[in-house]
Amino acid sequence: xxxxxxxxxxxxxxxxxxxxxxxxxxxxxxxxxxxxxxxxxxxxxxxxxxxxxxxxxxxxxxxxxxxxxxxxxxxxxxxxxxxxxxxxxxxxxxxxxxxxxxxxxxxxxxxxxxxxxxxxxxxxxxxxxxxxxxxxxxxxxxxxxxxxxxxxxxxxxxxxxxxxxxxxxxxxxxxxxxxxxxxxxxxxxxxxxxxxxxxxxxxxxxxxxxxxxxxxxxxxxxxxxxxxxxxxxxxxxxxxxxxxxxxxxxxxxxxxxxxxxxxxxxxxxxxxxxxxxxxxxxxxxxxxxxxxxxxxxxxxxxxxxxxxxxxxxxxxxxxxxxxxxxxxxxxxxxxxxxxxxxxxxxxxxxxxxxxxxxxxxxxxxxxxxxxxxxxxxxxxxxxxxxxxxxxxxxxx
Ligand code: NAD
Ligand code: MG
Numbered sequence: 001x002x003x004x005x006x007x008x009x010x011x012x013x014x015x016x017x018x019x020x021x022x023x024x025x026x027x028x029x030x031x032x033x034x035x036x037x038x039x040x041x042x043x044x045x046x047x048x049x050x051x052x053x054x055x056x057x058x059x060x061x062x063x064x065x066x067x068x069x070x071x072x073x074x075x076x077x078x079x080x081x082x083x084x085x086x087x088x089x090x091x092x093x094x095x096x097x098x099x100x101x102x103x104x105x106x107x108x109x110x111x112x113x114x115x116x117x118x119x120x121x122x123x124x125x126x127x128x129x130x131x132x133x134x135x136x137x138x139x140x141x142x143x144x145x146x147x148x149x150x151x152x153x154x155x156x157x158x159x160x161x162x163x164x165x166x167x168x169x170x171x172x173x174x175x176x177x178x179x180x181x182x183x184x185x186x187x188x189x190x191x192x193x194x195x196x197x198x199x200x201x202x203x204x205x206x207x208x209x210x211x212x213x214x215x216x217x218x219x220x221x222x223x224x225x226x227x228x229x230x231x232x233x234x235x236x237x238x239x240x241x242x243x244x245x246x247x248x249x250x251x252x253x254x255x256x257x258x259x260x261x262x263x264x265x266x267x268x269x270x271x272x273x274x275x276x277x278x279x280x281x282x283x284x285x286x287x288x289x290x291x292x293x294x295x296x297x298x299x300x301x302x303x304x305x306x307x308x309x310x311x312x313x314x315x316x317x318x319x320x321x322x323x324x325x326x327x328x329x330x331x332x333x334x335x336x337x338x339x340x341x342x343x344x345x346x347x348x349x350x351x352x353x354x355x356x357x358x359x360x361x362x363x364x365x366x367x368x369x370x371x372x373x374x375x376x377x378x379x380x381x382x383x384x385x386x387x388x389x390x391x392x393x394x395x396x
Contacts, residue, residue: 003031004120004280007089009110010101011035012043014211015124015150018272019099020047022280022288030280034089036102036110039063045070048077055092057085087113097280100125101150103213104336105378108132112371118143122279124150126230130332132374133233147234148279153179153227154234155275156253156266161235163283173259177231180247180254181306182207184219187248191310197349199342207250207270216339220352221306225317226335229328232321239321244314246304251293268293312353316360326366326377333381334359334388341389351392359384 006023010016016035023030036057037044045067048056055078056071058064064081071077080088090098090113098114099122100107107125112132114121116139123129129136140147149155157177185204186194203215210218217223228242253275255265268274269290277288308315313335320327338355341347347355363384368374 001029003029004097005031005033005095006097006099007034007036007092007095007114008032008099008101009036009086009090009107010099010103010125011047012037012040013101013103014209014214015101015272015276016099017047019101019122019276019280020051022273022277022286023051025289026280026286029286033092033095036086036089038102038106041066041070049074053077055080055085055089057081057089083109086110090114090119091117093117096120097122099150099276100128103127103211105131105332108374112136112139115139115145115147116143118145120146120148122148122150122276126151126226127332127336129233130226130229130328131378132371133229133328134368135371135374137233137236148282149230149234150272150275150279151227151230152270152272152275153254154231155278156180157231157235157256159266159278160254160256160264174237174241174256175259176241176243176257177235177237178243178245178255178257178263179224179227179231180245180250180252181221181224182218182250183246183248183304183306184221184223186219186310187246189310191350194310194350195348199345202342202349206248208272212343213336213339216342216352217335219349220313221311222313222317222335222339222352222356224306225314225320226332228314228317229321229331239318244306246306247301249298249301251295251298251301313356316353316356320360323365326363326368326374326381327360329368329374329377330359330363330381330384331356333378334385337382337385337389347389347392355385355388355392358388362388 032051032053034055035053038059041063057080064079067079090110097120100111101124104127108128111128202219250270252265255263257263271290273288274290320331334356338352
């Protein structure tokens with residue numbers, strides 16, 4: 001067995017750290033070529049000293065200088081910075097496997113660079129697919145690269161499909177893809193109470209420990225909306241064949257319903273090291289450090305339909321997927337800007353869906369034929385979001 005050579009984009013994040021935890025358990029299988037972080041320089045330095053990559057990438061020159069001084073004892077680690085360097089470590093010929101775990105649209109360029117150069121792309125950065133799913137999948141097909149989903153729902157669907165499916169369920173007799181959702185920390189919170197929610201309350205997810213942006217997305221249920229769009233690209237299915245089911249225990253990570261009525265699912269403890277280990281070793285299985293699921297202790301598994309009145313973001317995402325053109329780009333960009341404003345104390349939680357909806361209304365439809373078109377549409381949507389945010393001087 002030859003070793004997989006890894007680049008981990010977003011190594012200091014929740015997914016990055018979980019990935020390195022699994023990697024550290026299997027030094028015979030994995031070699032770390034490069035790690036990246038944005039501004040968490042101390043954390044990256046500690047990971048570099050432990051995993052000894054050849055290259056480390058950070059946001060800018062000041063971060064690079066700081067990292068170089070922290071790595072004084074390891075001068076062989078080359079320190080680079082900026083977006084071009086991220087694409088360079090994603091596309092490096094030595095690298096077999098790229099873990100794409102940067103948060104938000106900032107991860108698109110490097111995720112695509114990995115796809116373009118025929119790597120195994122272990123994808124957590126769902127925003128890249130929401131923005132550029134069509135180009136992403138075409139690029140992978142052309143390069144011979146492989147996409148393996150880390151997102152727990154998509155990983156569960158992937159595990160519930162026949163081996164060898166090819167970005168499309170046409171031949172698999174699938175009736176529905178059913179994405180489960182915990183419902184987040186405000187599943188039972190009345191709509192009026194959502195106005196005064198703080199960032200820390202929104203980030204206190206009942207089942208999963210995650211970065212702050214995805215935690216807020218889980219609380220608004222935009223995360224599930226982004227995942228519906230992500231699923232449509234990975235599995236080649238339309239909105240009408242993707243259902244969302246609230247399942248507060250997060251034990252069933254998603255399901256596939258077949259034409260004959262059979263439903264296959266993947267179950268486990270809610271710990272991202274399981275899907276990460278699955279994609280790292282695929283098609284083999286390796287230890288991940290996750291304990292055994294104890295269904296007696298779990299006792300009951302419960303389900304309910306999502307409440308689109310209290311969580312309009314999910315409906316906005318379905319609408320954007322159906323609308324096509326630049327709607328998903330606008331949805332994603334407006335959401336990123338609104339979530340950043342909320343985390344910054346400049347927008348109340350309950351206005352996040354309003355900002356996204358207003359942007360979807362005011363940004364005109366555009367056909368997207370290239371990456372340049374997508375990046376331009378992203379900028380237009382972010383400018384629209386800033387105009388809308390300027391009119392919301394919240395919280396009062
Ligand atoms: P996080 O905030 O914990 O980590 C983000 C990482 O990206 C960090 O290493 C950070 O330094 C880096 N980063 C941030 N902004 C950047 C920028 N502008 N340029 C370059 N690098 C930047 O996030 P996370 O929770 O690990 O999530 C990462 C991705 O994985 C997201 O797309 C998220 O939706 C997806 N995901 C996360 C989970 C989870 O359990 N955390 C589950 C499924 C999918
Ligand atoms: Mg998920």
